[in-house]
Amino acid sequence: MQAFEWEKPVLELEARINELKQFVHSEEMDFSAEIKTLERKASRLRKEIYENLTPFQRVTMARHPKRPSTVDYISLLFDEFVEFHGDRSFRDDQAIVGGVALFEGQPVTVIGPQKGRDTKDNIARNFGLPHPEGYRKALRLMKQAEKFGRPIVTLIDVVGAYPGIEAEERGQGLVIAQCIEEMSFLRTPILSIITGEGGSGGALAIGIGDRILMLENAWYSVISPEMCATILWRDSSRAAEAAELLRLTPTDLLKFGIIDDVITEPLGGAHRDHANTGMQIRSFMRRYLATIMKVPLDTLVEERLARFRRIGEFHEKSLAEL
Amino acid sequence: MQAFEWEKPVLELEARINELKQFVHSEEMDFSAEIKTLERKASRLRKEIYENLTPFQRVTMARHPKRPSTVDYISLLFDEFVEFHGDRSFRDDQAIVGGVALFEGQPVTVIGPQKGRDTKDNIARNFGLPHPEGYRKALRLMKQAEKFGRPIVTLIDVVGAYPGIEAEERGQGLVIAQCIEEMSFLRTPILSIITGEGGSGGALAIGIGDRILMLENAWYSVISPEMCATILWRDSSRAAEAAELLRLTPTDLLKFGIIDDVITEPLGGAHRDHANTGMQIRSFMRRYLATIMKVPLDTLVEERLARFRRIGEFHEKSLAEL
Amino acid sequence: MLNVFKGKPKYMTVRPQGEPQRKEFPDNLWTRCDCCGKMIFTKELEKTGFLCASCGHHFRISAIKRIAMLTEPGDFQAFPPLVAADPIGFPGYAEKIKVAQEQTGLDDAALIGKAKIQGSLCILGVIDFSFIGGSMGSVVGEQLVRGFETALKEELPVVIFSGGGGGARMHEGIFSLMQMAKTAQAVGKHSRAGLLFISVLTHPTMGGVYASFASLGDIILAEPCALVGFAGPRIVEETTRQKLPAGFQTAEYALQHGMIDAIVPRSHMLDYVGRLLAWHR
Amino acid sequence: MLNVFKGKPKYMTVRPQGEPQRKEFPDNLWTRCDCCGKMIFTKELEKTGFLCASCGHHFRISAIKRIAMLTEPGDFQAFPPLVAADPIGFPGYAEKIKVAQEQTGLDDAALIGKAKIQGSLCILGVIDFSFIGGSMGSVVGEQLVRGFETALKEELPVVIFSGGGGGARMHEGIFSLMQMAKTAQAVGKHSRAGLLFISVLTHPTMGGVYASFASLGDIILAEPCALVGFAGPRIVEETTRQKLPAGFQTAEYALQHGMIDAIVPRSHMLDYVGRLLAWHR
Numbered sequence A, B: 001m002q003a004f005e006w007e008k009p010v011l012e013l014e015a016r017i018n019e020l021k022q023f024v025h026s027e028e029m030d031f032s033a034e035i036k037t038l039e040r041k042a043s044r045l046r047k048e049i050y051e052n053l054t055p056f057q058r059v060t061m062a063r064h065p066k067r068p069s070t071v072d073y074i075s076l077l078f079d080e081f082v083e084f085h086g087d088r089s090f091r092d093d094q095a096i097v098g099g100v101a102l103f104e105g106q107p108v109t110v111i112g113p114q115k116g117r118d119t120k121d122n123i124a125r126n127f128g129l130p131h132p133e134g135y136r137k138a139l140r141l142m143k144q145a146e147k148f149g150r151p152i153v154t155l156i157d158v159v160g161a162y163p164g165i166e167a168e169e170r171g172q173g174l175v176i177a178q179c180i181e182e183m184s185f186l187r188t189p190i191l192s193i194i195t196g197e198g199g200s201g202g203a204l205a206i207g208i209g210d211r212i213l214m215l216e217n218a219w220y221s222v223i224s225p226e227m228c229a230t231i232l233w234r235d236s237s238r239a240a241e242a243a244e245l246l247r248l249t250p251t252d253l254l255k256f257g258i259i260d261d262v263i264t265e266p267l268g269g270a271h272r273d274h275a276n277t278g279m280q281i282r283s284f285m286r287r288y289l290a291t292i293m294k295v296p297l298d299t300l301v302e303e304r305l306a307r308f309r310r311i312g313e314f315h316e317k318s319l320a321e322l
Numbered sequence C, D: 001m002l003n004v005f006k007g008k009p010k011y012m013t014v015r016p017q018g019e020p021q022r023k024e025f026p027d028n029l030w031t032r033c034d035c036c037g038k039m040i041f042t043k044e045l046e047k048t049g050f051l052c053a054s055c056g057h058h059f060r061i062s063a064i065k066r067i068a069m070l071t072e073p074g075d076f077q078a079f080p081p082l083v084a085a086d087p088i089g090f091p092g093y094a095e096k097i098k099v100a101q102e103q104t105g106l107d108d109a110a111l112i113g114k115a116k117i118q119g120s121l122c123i124l125g126v127i128d129f130s131f132i133g134g135s136m137g138s139v140v141g142e143q144l145v146r147g148f149e150t151a152l153k154e155e156l157p158v159v160i161f162s163g164g165g166g167g168a169r170m171h172e173g174i175f176s177l178m179q180m181a182k183t184a185q186a187v188g189k190h191s192r193a194g195l196l197f198i199s200v201l202t203h204p205t206m207g208g209v210y211a212s213f214a215s216l217g218d219i220i221l222a223e224p225c226a227l228v229g230f231a232g233p234r235i236v237e238e239t240t241r242q243k244l245p246a247g248f249q250t251a252e253y254a255l256q257h258g259m260i261d262a263i264v265p266r267s268h269m270l271d272y273v274g275r276l277l278a279w280h281r
């Protein structure tokens, strides 16, 4: 598995411990004291490294190729799933997956962008960059959910809506606006979980939830750190600095009131333990779905609108200044 | 102007009268008695010919290249017109024209397919054969009309929805179904006027009116006479016979309860006198719009649905047969 | 999924007003697969649900066989039958109806009734191609509408298997066209009450059937390889004078172009539909 | 319509976060046309509504000039001004705001208020490109929302002229992104009350502005040649490594692709908008 430069010390230590354990097995010698010491050290090191990640280190975690993406989460979180295809007007966009799934006996509509897992899959899924028809499919399925009073779960992991010629021709901007607008007024509970990358309008288009949760190593921003660095310094390699400026981590976003909760990942990141990540998310889903499913629909929509209505920081110009 | 074989006698007579009139002017001789006799004869002949047209002769009248089509009618019937474009998802289909127009001070949404007037126009308008995006534009504008409580007038002159590869790919069948369904429930008055050709699903898609009127030389059928002849006898040249079988004339359709009224055309057909045709339609529009605009919306939609609900002829199987 | 395209011609011919077939599966011992050409032991075919064992081709099946595949014996109760009138006095139509009735044992092309599918009550409708190409005249339209109306009254979901050639029944002229409006509106009323309609497109679903109720399902499924579209492929070819793309108007093509939710092989259909019904209870 | 493409480059460069321009039309006697390159007497330009007499090019104009073109003196009453905070403490942002305020005389990029256009009362909003590229931060978002809320309360139509570079204002981070949701929802509430919103896209309407309220007009108009789209042309070119088609993302291109209702030259804008407002009274 691909490792990051900054986690090498802990990985090396883990490797050393494993070696010793192997040795113990094969040679029947007692290294248990040493192993214990090393494990304590490793544990300290892990905490030190993983609990003090820089924003950009989290961004790279969010992009780890083995990090679960939507289809992985669907099988981790739900008991059954039936996928529905197509926007009913142009194409089935496989960069967004959607359908109905059973969550602990409760049918929910689940929707999320999906990155490819290999070259062929990446081509089919356009590297996880949705076209307008992907968002139109999402909107269609969300309206279907509303019709049947089914809660919606959106799993967000997307660098952004695809900036392509045909995507522009078929109304990428327009469809994002429509998704945001229509999702805002849907009379059914919506839980949005940013699982990996939350890239700008392409993420927001399916992110108008009654509750918005975020995994510990996910990011959510108006612009990617790379693009921000390019604009500021004409140098995308300074992305790490830009990531600091943008305040895109779950901790920041929780403080700003943009998200409601942070879902802890296994130490070292979701990619190191899919099953545990899934269990962790499940418990958050259980709790938050139960909460929003209890709210009367009128109140639900009102509160959803009010939540976004109040976001924004500005000063009223004092009368003296006028 | 292109003339039909069967109207040649009357046209020749008209030419002869015109000649005499010219002669009178130039030579100052008195042919007034002769002219009067000829005019009486012409009048008899016109009535004889035009009031006894066969169904297929009406079909050919409906297809006359100089017959007004939607844009002509828009300028004949309305005082002002602003055209709106586009389906907001793929393309602006110029085979369907739509926008807001002023009818005697009342803003209405007007929609209709448009045939081309010359080669270039025909290409732009795909010979008047709409693609799915044309119907999507129509639907968008109809919903806009509903939002603003604006009556809708659809002017129908279409051979059919375009049977093309891309049209199929983009959901021609699906979009016709959606138009029919959504139009049926629109909470705004709808007046549909079949002005020329009423070709099957492509016409029905914009033909779910509260009142459905039809010009005297228009036709409306589940299938074109040519296609019907091909299916029955593998010979499209027997279209005239098929036209008899299909009962596609306004008289038949009025009797069947499919349409509500027949708008008389100037003798010889709408193409011989655009202005008078327009005036004639205007007076029907005035009357029928006033009627349907008075009906409460709930009743209007209920009656619109009931109207179609009862169409169909069948026998309940008697108990004895069961 | 099975590769249903193997050895298949580019498209299949639709005969909108073709003669009703004498019998779906004549008493011959052997039936030739339309798709791969292999000869199949007819008894074998019955056992597999009329699927070709070598290529997976889905044979067209009768409404009765379809219903038997989806419901337990006794779990389908058909609506009282209706019989076609001859509203525009179309030459030969009355006779055509009589012949079709004799040959198929049906009153008209649709069998609709109340059913229980894997424990879920619903209205189930099946259109039978062998009755004048499964075309929609006043009877089919009325039966479908009654189906949706009953479903609306009793708050039931509706499942329709559509497989009619040219869609509209030309012999009823404008009355046939109007069934598109009538059925679409029935779906609309049912849908606006928040009820579920699963539309299953079987081979072939074209023209007026495709362009009305069949396209208005909350969920649209199709059997593999089923031809679905508005204009028949021959008309498209003649109008455009273009070679039709491979697989044009097949279910697989429609899926790719975003028109249907899923392709469900016949062998999975019962479980698939049953599960969806259960999830919408 | 005027041939606005003559001599025009394939697309114009969008500078999402470019420096605010010192002055739209400096006090030079002559201004060079961006489009055809001709030198135009600046006083002449003022008289024509900032259109190039030789090619019809629509120069970018200030919010104040735009309002003056649409309303009689005294017929526009701006909402109380708001001033940007610095919600994520972005380096240099506070200073940037101060400079922009000094150079433009505006408090932020949007001027919104109650207006009378050809006798119709409405809420009129104009985004000014010269204030940090007309980008949408918390102030622009809040002003727009207050505009729609006032319109909703007083049952007025809304007319917005959008012309902001990159759309979102990066310097406010996630707060800027959320203005997309906030404004789209304000449109939604206003729209659901049956009220009219005319969105006019002026050069350039991109990114977060295009992908939120500006795309949600009942009627969407554009000035000739205005650049409208989601992703900037340079990003599209870099991502796809394809040559952009001629006229890509121009208003004319968007019209052809079904995204806007009409292109209205500046000289007709007042009458066009005035008529639509009158018809929706």
Ligand SMILES: [Zn+2]
Residues within 6 Å of the ligand: C033, C034, C035, C036, C037, C038, C052, C053, C054, C055, C056, C057
């Ligand atoms: Zn086979």
Ligand SMILES: [Zn+2]
Residues within 6 Å of the ligand: D033, D034, D035, D036, D037, D038, D052, D053, D054, D055, D056, D057
């Ligand atoms: Zn110029």
